[in-house]
Amino acid sequence: MTNYTMVTEFLLETFGNEWELRLLNSVLFLLMYLITLLGNILIIAATTLDKKLHTPMYFFLRNLSMLDICYISVTVPNACVTSLTNNRAISVAGCATQIFLVIYFAIIEIMFLTIMAHDRYVAICQPLHYPVIMNHQFCVRMTLLSLFSGLVYSGVHTGNTFRLNFCQSNVVHQFFCDVPSLLLLSCSDTFSNEILILVSAIVVCGGCFIFIAISYSHIFSTVLKFSSKERGKAFSTCIPHILVVSVFLSSISYVYLKPSVTSEAIQDIIPSVLYTIVPPLLNPIIYSLRNKQVKDAVKKVLLRISYCFDYCF
Template identity: 75%
Template structure:
């Protein structure tokens, strides 16, 4: 400890040291990033311009799209630049900011997905009360509460991590800064940090997951009374949501709840892609391809853009 050198910056890790593979991965990430921005921008435009889509479900979908654009922009552009330049250094302040933003957007996204499950529950199980329960004031309050709760969560976790001293090694075994990787670099006891992560995971993650599961238990039990056509329509709105939540929570829980003494592998980096890149990339595809109203509005928007371009 006396002879250790305190870390002033960190070195992130790429998916490959081979130049051709590194450039290939960078182009793939860049394409996914641009596709994510385009898809979410189309959903935001469609749900804003079409008066028929000014409902609570599309209100949260629009906010989710805005959040996804911010979420994926924290990690992917920096990883692409690092891959092209082969410069993986990041300052301690930059690392702290990246962790804070990732945790803020990730926790807020989980809360948004939970609220959207509640929206589907009310719409399917209590359709007559839907306009009164899911009114505009409720939607705005829940959105602000989610953003504020995520802000507190990110602040606590980031502050609790960077109060630790980091010495000797500065190599982060990830393509972006995350808490599990940094805890393995600390030269002090990280038991309290792991306990805080576990408590938040059980309270926030476990609570949201339980609420979502209970919502869909009621939804599926109600759907048994529907006709086959009505069941298909209800399933088309529920299954995509379950898929996104499963990928997001499953991969994130594995990475964050592993013991810090466990050595990191390429599998950790791949799983990190599944909770930082895949959900924002899949959300616009899933929700737009299975929704006739959004597809119709997006088609109008695209045709309108081509028409203006010709003029």
């Protein structure tokens, strides 16, 4: 038998070798993180406090904002600390937890975006049936189904990854633990893992993409029959959703479906940023805060905060 040393911890990639570069990238990531937190917290507060926004569309927007806060918090704070302190080590248990949470929040994000596409389809193509189809019970059931499905999906992929033996390099060429990076470090046969990733991506991500594409094909065919003013209003709610979905699905597909070969760290990090950081950052900016009702509700929240601040101090 060949002698080898089992991996007991992994080393994450930092934002550069030089201290100045690591500091610059950490500040940039931290700034995006804080903007994401602020934007999503405002959306949650606005859609909760304003009774006019207690509708199915804003119910899922609120859920999406809460999800995005959790999603970006799994990777960015730890990456910033790792890069600033240059302490790259992460335990096997910590790595497994990070993989589980990243996959869990990512799959729920896909499902929420799919449900929101269905919401827009019903609102635009079947407006008279909207209150019946998109009732509160349906919204709650779909949310719970997404949360449960995410647990199963992430549990299967995390368990299937950590049944492997890791006895080669322990350097993860990524700023957080993810499945493709760990498969490159395994000394076990990873063929079944790659097949599972391919099949699950086709079924889940491919299925969601097809559903979204069909929904928007019906939406666009209906919108073209509207007047110019109504058409512009309908497109203003759909185009941001399409942008978020496109960035998210294309980047996550590239990371998980590309051939398992070692490449430059920067080539792996950029697509990962696009599916772990950019969607939570973009959602409150182009998907919610462009909406007049949400902007008015956010202004009311800010005025309340300003009044409370002045009253207390």
